[in-house]
Amino acid sequence: MKIGAVILRGGRSSRMGSDKAGLRLGGRTFLELIKGELSDFDELLISVAEGEGDAGTVSDIYKKCGPMGGIYSALRAAKSDALLVVPCDLPLFGRSLARELAANMDEDTDALICVTDDKIHPICGIYSKSCLETMKYCLESGQLRMRLLLERLRTRQLYVSDMAYMLKNINTPEDFKALYTGDMGCKLLPSKRNLVLLMTGRRPPYIIKRFAEKAPLERELSVLNRLSAAGLPVSAARRTDENTLELEYLPGITALEYFEKREAEGAFFGEKDKDVCNLLVNWLSDFYSAAGEGICLNDMNLRNFIYQPEKGRFVGVDFECCGEGIRSRDAGALLAYILSYHPGFTSYKLAMAEYLRSLLADMLGILEEEIKKECSAELESIRLRRGAGNRRGGCG
């Protein structure tokens, strides 16, 4: 049986007040995110209410009939025998769920839909062309409820537990906000490139990192394995599909949170802060010893260091940019990040950067002058990026 896919974007997004398919996570629109996860399927259709005849888009034959109208028209247009249906408001939808559904579909099933502990998801599932006649009857007689349709079909349910987060649908601005607060059982963590989720609904909580590309995932996984083999504390990692890692959650606060809080409290950069800087540089120094000759982080960001006060240490995360590099450049970039972080160049930050510069030089065996030079170069490039209104992406 040949299975294609269709993304439903015909809804009016009335509760959101704007086109949901255009909302963004990690720099990509919902539509782009879902499309990226459906790359296994040779046939990919986009169902729209009123099409402009773009390739791959299918407009409704029966207007204003909700999702059933969209699914019907897409099935009519499809070359495949069945279609995996994904609404455009499931930004976390992932390829592993798509595969699981496809693997469970068969000739004797008209509709295979997802169910989770708390509900059924009639518009996320696979519908076969064998549904067409019954759908047509429902559409023409105005019976538009998906549940009624499913009762008339040979429907099977696929129970989804680990991947239930992929079915979170975003209908309102509040739903969208809840993604960032963790009120939905998972919490989006700041990332410009990837989709990083803290799964809060589980004990113990864990991290899901879905990469925009495959190569950085390979890099991150191989560095994590190398560091762990060298005895460095890092999160244990497990790959779940070609673009997703499941990572052990490291409880603690990021270095950014720690230093921001200190500064907001009106603290001077003092002994307490120096101790924390020492722990940070200890981790960095261990990293360089374990990572191998010439290998650098190449992406310096205070969010990538998790402070665990009760263990008296930092643990680093985010190794996707690791590779050949220059240590003084890592060190300079770290200082530039600190100095320019809003509010930039405060006396706290200047003192911190000065302290760190000599510490990094000592601990990593590099020249302070080199760090200074790299820091100025990075500050200049930050200035240009901001001036041009560019957002940073990649490992440049």
Ligand SMILES: Nc1ncnc2c1ncn2[C@@H]1O[C@H](COP(=O)(O)OP(=O)(O)O)[C@@H](O)[C@H]1O
């Ligand atoms: N294992 C983890 N434990 C705790 N927090 C983490 C973990 N992995 C990532 N984070 C947090 O999520 C943020 C984003 O993850 P990261 O791996 O840096 O993704 P990106 O490469 O997209 O920036 C990190 O900066 C960090 O604060």
Ligand SMILES: [Mg+2]
């Ligand atoms: Mg990061």
